[in-house]
Amino acid sequence: MISSNDFRTGVTIELDGSVWRVTEFLHVKPGKGSAFVRTKLKNVQTGNTVDKTFRAGETVPQAILEKRTKQYTYKDGDDLVFMDMESYEEMRLNPDSVGDRIKYLKEEMEVNIVMWGERVLEVELPNTVVLEVTETDPGVKGDTATGGTKPAIVETGAQVMVPLFISVGEKIKIDTRNDSYIERSKS
Incomplete structure (x- = not known):
């Protein structure tokens, strides 16, 4: 209480x-x-x-929530399969339980699954993810960091607004909380 x-x-x-x-x-x-x-x-x-x-x-009554770290392994039909990193047990979740943040979910990503008893309440992704740009308009000479933005599609299918100088094949860091571009990835 x-x-x-x-x-x-x-x-x-x-x-x-x-x-x-x-x-x-x-x-x-x-x-x-x-x-x-x-x-x-x-x-x-x-x-x-x-x-x-x-x-x-x-x-x-205070709700006692438990966070469990799991790794997203693969998609099986409509289910998303997560593996417990300690016991190696698999957990299958409906994509609805992940919500709209599913657009940033990629294989081998570690997430926190928030549970209330045995019921999954939410899946927490990391605050930032590094994804490769797969589709965007080409950059043109003279495009600068302060010159504006353009839409880009990343490897998971999500669309993010990026600066004009970003091109296909580059890895970028994205803030998953507000769907915004942060910077080019150094890795």
């Missing part, structure tokens, strides 16, 4: 049979009446957000 006074951004709670993550919170002490905590909660499974108010000191 966790008190509403202990809410912080990122805390997970169980509410109505689901797991919710606190994304915003505000402790309010009105001049008259008792204090309360105004929160914005995001459902970890569905992504829905709700505003909910708790009395100060009210206790709610």
